[in-house]
Amino acid sequence: MHASRRHFILGSLSAAALAATSRASAAGYPDHPITFVCPWPAGGTADMTMRVLCAEAAKPLGQTIVVDNKAGAAGMLGLRALAAAKADGYTIGQIPISVARFSQLGSVPLDPLKDLSYIARVSGQTFGIVCQAEARWKDIKELVADAKAHPGKLTYASAGVAGATHVGMEEFNQVAGIEMLHIPYKGGAPALQAVLGGEADLLIDSSSWAPHVQSGKLRLLGTLGARRTNDFKDVPTVSEQGFPVVVDAPNGIGGPKGLDPAVLARLRAAFRLAAASPEFAAACGRIDAPLMYLDGPDYEKYVAQTMQKEKLLIDKLKLRELLAKG
Structure with missing residues (x-):
């Protein structure tokens, strides 16, 4: 048998054997x-x-x-x-x-x-911007006005540098023409605790804040979806409040x-x-x-x-x- 032909056949057999082994392994998975x-x-x-x-x-x-x-x-x-x-x-x-x-x-x-x-x-x-219930802002417009009056003084917590929440908030800051200080955490859960404990003024996160808004500990200033959420239909989106930012x-x-x-x-x-x-x-x-x-x-x-x-x-x-x- 010609050497190249032999190598082709052996290679084909090896490939077939590997495929058969793979199928057998997959058949028993997991x-x-x-x-x-x-x-x-x-x-x-x-x-x-x-x-x-x-x-x-x-x-x-x-x-x-x-x-x-x-x-x-x-x-x-x-x-x-x-x-x-x-x-x-x-x-x-x-x-x-x-x-x-x-x-x-x-x-x-x-x-x-x-x-x-x-x-x-x-x-x-569902992403939202929240603050403590006792905070001086009732909505996004009030927050923006305060941030403009005190550039770089307000702080916000997020789940980490350059993550969806950090980028979303920076996009909001750019659209609103404001500057806030970012405090990154290793996830949304510790960021939430930071705002509950007063370590940061604001939190931007997915809806880890929802139970605390419902209990009255936190205030939801605005959500960042394309439309209002089912659970907080009375809270306008950030876009509705004049700042066209959607985070998904x-x-x-x-x-x-x-x-x-x-x-x-x-x-x-x-x-x-x-x-x-x-x-x-x-x-x-x-x-x-x-x-x-x-x-x-x-x-x-x-x-x-x-x-x-x-x-x-x-x-x-x-x-x-x-x-x-x-």
């Missing part, structure tokens, strides 16, 4: 618990909804999904751990959409379109690049069912978060589109300079 990396602190809104989502996805998979909180660096610490994990389907996690920004800023060493596998986009978030950071699920296609298909099917479950809808409803499901391929396209938008935002808000200041 045979032990799966780790889900949540890049935010325990107790935050993302953590709460992701735990419910994982509990529902575990049912069709037939294995427990254990949530591992790896908070820090505005969600990028956990994402780096996720991207570096073995691509065997036993480590998955939440992908903060801010990776589309951080990867272009050079602050996270990964390419969202080359280093990650996409399972599903599941839900959005949908939650998505993924894994490291290189997942076996059959394993990825199994995960996509499980999280599709989980995202459609009454339990997940109820969890999202408790924090006024809209359901925004996209299957893996469409979710990956959404990330690619977001990366193009972020290129413009990085220059507009001078984010490289902001990141350098910390």
